[in-house]
Amino acid sequence: MAPKVLIVLTSQATISSVDKPTGWYLPEFAHPYYKLAGKCDITIASPAGGEAPLDQGSVKMFEGDEECQKFLKEESSLWKKTEKLESFKGKASQFDAIFYVGGHGPMFDLANSAISHDIIREFYESSKVVSAVCHGPAALVNAKLSDGSYLIAGQQVTGFSNTEEDQVGMSKAMPFMLETDLKKNSGSDSLFVAAAEPWGSKVVVSGKNGKLITGQNPASAGPVGEALLQALGA
Structure with a gap:
């Protein structure tokens, strides 16, 4: 039986402080999807359900990426008909993995979603x-375990770096800096692991039995999909 993966997209469509559209980032869904498709049973959810907003800037940025363009043309039903995330509370036993796609949107709706945190826990x-x-x-x-500790406490993690955020000119528009808070809630600056250079691919596998997988940036999306497959034995 194929492993079952719950993929979660943001429902955040705008960054009001700078009047800028946002959403989920195209290659960060497309590249992992094509690693998993055909080998895993995939379900797509978002906080609001229905159509999850695609960051159009990522469409422009990756217009030369054949896999992204194929995904846009052939798989739009995946993000236009998402299920409500809350409907998956209490259903972890029905899945083998959960995967959160990037884009600036999650910084606003998923970072402090109690429902999402419950499901992650x-x-x-x-x-x-x-x-x-x-x-x-x-x-x-910000997700916590049943004992009240942060899920990432004591764990190596990665994510979009402060340098990368500065380079795309979005640091002042963010409600917090992801690298900063990953360091804080993991308990040590040294637990945040980044690529040698900004925009380089970096995947970190940690957690109990290698069950926590994080990728740094768009270049890390395909490799995260590969790490997911390996963790699932698929």
Whole structure:
């Protein structure tokens, strides 16, 4: 039987402080999807359900990426008909992994979503794979376990770096800096692991039995999909 993966997209469509559209980031869904498709049973959810907003800036940025363009043309039903995330509370036993796609959106809706945190805790404490890429780890950074400790406490993690955020000119528009809070809630600056250079691919596998998987940036999306497959034995 194929492993079952719950993929979560943001429902945040705008950054009001700078009047800028946002959403989920194209390659961070497309590249992992094509690693998993055909090998895993995939379900797509978002906080609001229905159509999850695609960051159009990522469409422009990756217009030369054949896989992203194929995904846009052939798989739009995946993000236009998402299920409500809250409907998956209490259902971790039905899945083998959860994966949070990046984009700036998760910094606003998933970072402090009690429903999302409950689901993440249930998955992790049920020894399911918990994974995220780029800004997707915003969904994990504040999640806590049943004992009240941060899920990422004492764990190596990665995510969109402060340098990368500065380079795209979005630091002042963010409600918090992801690298900063990943360091704080993991308990040590040294537990945040980044690529040698900004925009380089970096995937970190940690957690109990290697069940926590994080990727740094868009270049890490495909490799995160590969790490997910390996963790699932698929």
